[in-house]
Amino acid sequence: MTNRPADDQRHKAPKKPAGNLFVVSAPSGAGKTTICRHVRDRIPELFYSVSFTTRAPRAGEIDGVDYHFISEDTFEKKIRAGKWAEWARVHGNYYGTAAATIEQGIASGQDILLDIDVQGTIQLLNKFPDAITVFIMPASFDVLRQRLESRGTDSPEVIAKRLHNARQEMDRKDLYQHHIVNDILQEAIAELTGIIQYYRGRPVVT
Secondary structure, X not given: OOOOOOHHHHOOOOOOOOOOEEEEEOOOOOOHHHHHHHHHHHOOOOEEOOXXXXXXOOOOOOEOOXXXXXXHHHHHHHXXXXXXXXXXXXXXXXXXXXXXXXXXXXXXXXXXXXXXXXXXHHHHHHHOOOOEEEEEEXXXXXXXXXXXXXXXXXXXXXXXXXXXHHHHHHOOHHHOOEEEEEOOHHHHHHHHHHHHHHHHOOOOOO
């Protein structure tokens, strides 16, 4: 006689493996957003978690695509309710990642890409210690200054503040498992793509 498993075992769906959480940080102006956008084009199944912010949209930015733009009052209510996986006040504005988005995505086996700052990464690693972390460096500090000035969106005072914060962030780069120098954009894109595909166990397609 063949032993049959109990009904609850026979009908139980196999558990999906947990997804990977990729966290990318860089000083303002180092090209992080551009690199992440190209990587998402190369790996379309990678889920990009759109951050929330209280700053005003820049020219060309779309709500729900580049950021979720919300008021300070709404953001602070979510702080008190414990709704953020990480949050920080940077350059006078709040930025945060919804905890439910990360928890549900990982549990369902979804690989997630996060584009956040160093403060946020430190908080996030307390909750998700298995996250794979990548820090993007500018080719040089002078190049970073030129990129910030060429944007034409910030006052000299704001640029000076961003450069001051950039030095502090670059001093924390050793918190991250992987470092990429954005000297040649296409090479930086390929390097981040390769890191993500390595952890996903997928071949790198160029």
